[in-house]
Amino acid sequence: MSGFHIVVLVKPVPDPGCYDRVEIDPATGALARQGMPSVLNPSDRHALEEALSLQERHGGRVTLVSMTPESSAETLREALAMGGDEAVILSDRAFAGSDSLATSRVLAAGIAKVAPFDLVLAGNESADGGTVHVPSQVGELLGVAHLANVVRLEVDADGSVRARTRIENGYVEMEGALPMVLGVRREINTPRYTSLMGVMASQGKPIRVLGAEEIGIDGSRVGMDGSNMRPGKLSRPEYCRKGERVKGDPEEAAARIVGILRAEGVLG
Amino acid sequence: MTGEGKAPVRRGAIWIVAEQAGGTLAPVSLEILGQALRMARAAGGCEVAAVLIGKDAGGLASVLAWLGADKVFLVDDPRLLPFQNDTHGAVLTRLIVREDPGVVLFGASACGEELAPTVAARLDTGLGAHCTNLDLSADGLLMMGVLGFGGRVHTEMFCPARRPQMASVKPGMFQPPPRADRKGIVVREDAAALLEGETIRLRAVKVVRKEPEGVPLEGADVVVAGGFGIGGKEPWALLDDLARELSGAVGCTRPALDEGWTSGDHAMIGTSGKTVRPKVYLGFGISGSPHHTVGIKDAGVIVSVNSDPRAPMFESSDYCVVSDFRKIVPALIREIRKVKGDSLREPSPA
Amino acid sequence: MAELKFTQQQEMLRKAVREFVEKEVKPVAARLDTESRFPMDIFLKMGKLGFAGVFVPQQYGGAGLGMTERAIILEELGRHAAGLAMALMTHHLGVDAILSYGTEEQKKKYLPDLAAGKKISGLAVTEPTGGSDVAGQLSTAVREDGRWVINGRKCFITNSSNAEVNVITARTGEDAKGRPAFSAFIVENSVEGFSPGREEDKVGLRGSSTGDLLMNGCNVGDASLLGGEGNGMKMALSLFTKIGRTGMAAIGLGILRACLEDGVKFAKDRVLYGKPLSKLQAIQFEIAQIRIDYEAARLLTYNAVGLKEGGAGADAEIAAAKYFATEGAVRAAKRTMDLMGGYGVINEYPVGRYMRDALTTISCGGTSHIMQIIVAGQTLN
Numbered sequence: 001m002s003g004f005h006i007v008v009l010v011k012p013v014p015d016p017g018c019y020d021r022v023e024i025d026p027a028t029g030a031l032a033r034q035g036m037p038s039v040l041n042p043s044d045r046h047a048l049e050e051a052l053s054l055q056e057r058h059g060g061r062v063t064l065v066s067m068t069p070e071s072s073a074e075t076l077r078e079a080l081a082m083g084g085d086e087a088v089i090l091s092d093r094a095f096a097g098s099d100s101l102a103t104s105r106v107l108a109a110g111i112a113k114v115a116p117f118d119l120v121l122a123g124n125e126s127a128d129g130g131t132v133h134v135p136s137q138v139g140e141l142l143g144v145a146h147l148a149n150v151v152r153l154e155v156d157a158d159g160s161v162r163a164r165t166r167i168e169n170g171y172v173e174m175e176g177a178l179p180m181v182l183g184v185r186r187e188i189n190t191p192r193y194t195s196l197m198g199v200m201a202s203q204g205k206p207i208r209v210l211g212a213e214e215i216g217i218d219g220s221r222v223g224m225d226g227s228n229m230r231p232g233k234l235s236r237p238e239y240c241r242k243g244e245r246v247k248g249d250p251e252e253a254a255a256r257i258v259g260i261l262r263a264e265g266v267l268g
Numbered sequence: 269m270t271g272e273g274k275a276p277v278r279r280g281a282i283w284i285v286a287e288q289a290g291g292t293l294a295p296v297s298l299e300i301l302g303q304a305l306r307m308a309r310a311a312g313g314c315e316v317a318a319v320l321i322g323k324d325a326g327g328l329a330s331v332l333a334w335l336g337a338d339k340v341f342l343v344d345d346p347r348l349l350p351f352q353n354d355t356h357g358a359v360l361t362r363l364i365v366r367e368d369p370g371v372v373l374f375g376a377s378a379c380g381e382e383l384a385p386t387v388a389a390r391l392d393t394g395l396g397a398h399c400t401n402l403d404l405s406a407d408g409l410l411m412m413g414v415l416g417f418g419g420r421v422h423t424e425m426f427c428p429a430r431r432p433q434m435a436s437v438k439p440g441m442f443q444p445p446p447r448a449d450r451k452g453i454v455v456r457e458d459a460a461a462l463l464e465g466e467t468i469r470l471r472a473v474k475v476v477r478k479e480p481e482g483v484p485l486e487g488a489d490v491v492v493a494g495g496f497g498i499g500g501k502e503p504w505a506l507l508d509d510l511a512r513e514l515s516g517a518v519g520c521t522r523p524a525l526d527e528g529w530t531s532g533d534h535a536m537i538g539t540s541g542k543t544v545r546p547k548v549y550l551g552f553g554i555s556g557s558p559h560h561t562v563g564i565k566d567a568g569v570i571v572s573v574n575s576d577p578r579a580p581m582f583e584s585s586d587y588c589v590v591s592d593f594r595k596i597v598p599a600l601i602r603e604i605r606k607v608k609g610d611s612l613r614e615p616s617p618a
Numbered sequence: 619m620a621e622l623k624f625t626q627q628q629e630m631l632r633k634a635v636r637e638f639v640e641k642e643v644k645p646v647a648a649r650l651d652t653e654s655r656f657p658m659d660i661f662l663k664m665g666k667l668g669f670a671g672v673f674v675p676q677q678y679g680g681a682g683l684g685m686t687e688r689a690i691i692l693e694e695l696g697r698h699a700a701g702l703a704m705a706l707m708t709h710h711l712g713v714d715a716i717l718s719y720g721t722e723e724q725k726k727k728y729l730p731d732l733a734a735g736k737k738i739s740g741l742a743v744t745e746p747t748g749g750s751d752v753a754g755q756l757s758t759a760v761r762e763d764g765r766w767v768i769n770g771r772k773c774f775i776t777n778s779s780n781a782e783v784n785v786i787t788a789r790t791g792e793d794a795k796g797r798p799a800f801s802a803f804i805v806e807n808s809v810e811g812f813s814p815g816r817e818e819d820k821v822g823l824r825g826s827s828t829g830d831l832l833m834n835g836c837n838v839g840d841a842s843l844l845g846g847e848g849n850g851m852k853m854a855l856s857l858f859t860k861i862g863r864t865g866m867a868a869i870g871l872g873i874l875r876a877c878l879e880d881g882v883k884f885a886k887d888r889v890l891y892g893k894p895l896s897k898l899q900a901i902q903f904e905i906a907q908i909r910i911d912y913e914a915a916r917l918l919t920y921n922a923v924g925l926k927e928g929g930a931g932a933d934a935e936i937a938a939a940k941y942f943a944t945e946g947a948v949r950a951a952k953r954t955m956d957l958m959g960g961y962g963v964i965n966e967y968p969v970g971r972y973m974r975d976a977l978t979t980i981s982c983g984g985t986s987h988i989m990q991i992i993v994a995g996q997t998l999n
């Protein structure tokens with residue numbers, strides 16, 4: 001088969017535009033996420049776009065893999081409308097409460113199920129968790145080279161890889177070879193819009209749902225039981241300050257602010 | 269949450285993984301060392317060690333020892349610079365297995381964001397990401413505070429059973445150690461032995477660093493920040509002018525960054541950006557979403573200017589000015605110039 | 619009797635279109651209006667996504683969807699940039715003229731570029747003699763040496779300055795009863811003697827060009843004759859109903875929704891007498907009226923489109939939808955403008971543009987008076 005098999009890890013997350021609706025249930029102390037619509041994790045669109053660009057260049061297949069409740073299938077279909085050949089949802093009650101390493105175990109097992117693969121792409125971080133762990137940990141579990149913070153990617157037909165990773169105030173040019181797992185940052189590309197043709201094509205693309213047994217993963221290694229991290233108390237951080245109103249016209253307000261700057265010792 | 273779990277909790281050493289960056293120690297390395305020393309003291313005393321993996325890093329290792337680390341594990345080898353997650357991952361994993369620390373802290377820098385999860389996977393242990401606060405109990409259980417949902421939810425995380433308990437720490441959250449002339453010991457490790465047998469699949473070919481223009485946000489006494497209310501690249505110039513008058517740094521919120529009004533994401537202040545603690549913070553056209561206010565929570569004095577009297581930013585500010593920044597900033601610049609002019613004319617003390 | 623419900627594919631389609639419009643069109647909508655500029659770059663992007671050829675079969679490069687999907691696109695575009703929606707709407711008139719009445723050669727020659735948005739089309743019927751009086755056209759196409767020579771002047775033609783592929787009607791003779799007979803021709807703007815004339819400075823729908831077309835001895839071959847000689851009037855009237863009025867109804871619906879959403883947002887945000895405006899009963903009545911008009915317009919529009927797609931004539935239903943959605947948009951714009959008080963008349967807010975766009979839709983695709991005549995005609999027969 002010419003071209004590569006690229007797996008894109010995607011995750012439906014609560015719409016960041018609706019974060020103001022997140023509540024902590026006073027009775028249970030747990031998170032109440034009612035009524036927050038799901039969207040594809042913004043970073044994942046960039047991972048998918050990168051996969052589709054590589055597919056246009058080299059040919060091959062793109063498979064979306066997601067650990068998410070089956071009810072999120074609609075969001076996966078929206079992703080397929082942007083591109084990709086099929087989606088695999090890893091869903092099982094046993095997965096609930098997984099920390100990032102347990103999640104990575106599930107994803108690695110799911111990827112093994114759609115193997116062989118050449119490249120796994122993921123958005124660098126998820127909007128709700130933001131851990132950046134998944135690319136590194138999935139790479140470790142699959143036993144392949146991995147990088148995170150990728151902002152530019154070149155893959156040759158022979159599988160050699162040149163990736164630019166972002167560091168503080170600069171970047172590093174890395175070299176490697178497929179198979180690899182890469183976490184990409186948003187600045188790597190501009191995701192394409194979904195076309196009408198894509199919407200139509202997505203209707204016929206397969207979305208498979210696999211549970212713990214089907215991917216051959218032990219229940220004790222996933223979910224709450226398989227997680228080394230445990231959540232404790234939730235709270236809403238408050239950053240309240242004295243909120244004193246500065247009255248007057250712009251000149252008076254400016255004079256007041258200058259007074260504050262002098263009092264704090266940052267102005268003559 | 270107490271120390272319930274599959275294994276008995278005991279208090280081991282606290283390690284910090286220091287980072288060699290551009291010929292010096294990354295600032296976050298000093299911050300986590302400071303916090304490690306504070307936690308060790310508060311928990312009744314325990315060993316604090318630093319791990320420094322790099323090349324020609326002997327001098328930097330001594331600095332860590334001088335700043336308070338009881339012990340510094342130095343792994344020095346040409347193959348260990350630039351950072352790669354496979355070389356550093358192999359070395360650190362083997363050191364941890366050998367020495368069995370209770371806690372390992374990383375700076376959540378670009379390198380830390382790769383190294384920490386790599387090692388956590390190899391050791392099958394827990395890792396708290398981008399922690400904004402840390403606390404160590406007397407019996408050695410680490411509380412890792414993490415923010416989610418754009419800064420709106422704070423969760424305390426624990427790793428009750430597995431060891432070490434690992435955490436990556438957001439830069440800017442903690443203070444470096446105060447100057448202390450403590451002489452810890454530097455232990456030079458056998459790098460070749462620690463790298464033995466590891467398949468290295470990556471190759472770092474080139475490192476490019478470019479300091480951004482302007483005063484850096486970190487360490488600035490004055491920060492001038494703008495948000496979506498600024499409305500465009502042209503009006504943004506007013507903020508640059510103001511910052512220049514005050515020798516301050518310019519910061520922005522995520523929406524302003526996304527609009528492309530600023531020089532780059534090094535200027536973004538917020539949960540997914542920088543944390544700043546200036547003496548004075550002046551915010552203009554910022555609505556005050558938790559994403560941003562988390563980044564300034566430890567600022568000295570917060571002054572906010574917004575034309576919307578109901579902007580949530582005012583609740584997180586010390587001083588609130590309901591006005592158009594286009595009127596306030598020029599007036600401010602005039603006032604500042606007047607003060608600076610006056611101070612130049614004042615006769616110096618005899 | 620089932621409720622009016624879109625399919626899952628149509629909902630996904632709407633979401634994808636809305637995302638494009640909010641990211642690419644909404645940020646420039648105000649400028650398109652003040653500059654009265656047709657954005658060719660955005661039209662090309664819409665072409666790539668399939669909007670320009672939404673109902674063109676895939677074999678000719680289109681998306682192969684239907685009129686409901688087209689209405690969804692025009693509604694979503696109309697919500698933020700009714701002028702641009704008008705340009706797309708008019709483009710579809712020319713596209714369907716060729717798709718429905720063209721020979722295989724004509725379809726193969728023109729549809730791929732039109733479906734991709736690389737070339738723009740339009741339908742030119744109206745003349746200074748009156749748009750409502752289509753039989754009064756004076757343009758002629760005379761047979762000369764085995765070819766056609768077209769002379770005349772069209773006015774109030776949308777896409778006048780941008781269309782490369784124009785479908786034009788002209789008088790070619792008389793029918794059996796001695797009444798004028800008209801034929802349709804495909805005239806490319808490269809034809810000698812053809813030129814767009816003066817562009818009008820419109821009150822609304824300003825993201826599309828509207829102006830004259832001048833045919834000064836345009837010499838075209840038989841391959842340009844569209845739909846057979848003498849069928850021009852029938853074709854034009856059919857296209858006005860199937861494509862023109864349904865499109866205007868969808869655009870009117872989009873403007874209505876804009877007024878509703880902006881009105882609701884303002885009512886919730888604006889604080890007066892210590893509480894949001896939305897707590898005042900007078901404001902609640904206004905919002906209710908806008909909402910009711912929106913719901914009715916929505917049902918009329920999509921039902922009419924569905925009826926037509928199902929093969930019914932639906933002349934009255936389509937006329938009713940066009941009438942109600944566009945007049946409803948005018949009412950809604952006035953209501954939203956009024957409840958916004960001083961803010962409603964400041965151009966920093968888009969509601970003034972919604973009002974001007976709504977007013978302009980009244981005379982496009984047949985005036986409200988003509989719509990009522992159509993409805994009455996069918997009702998009283």
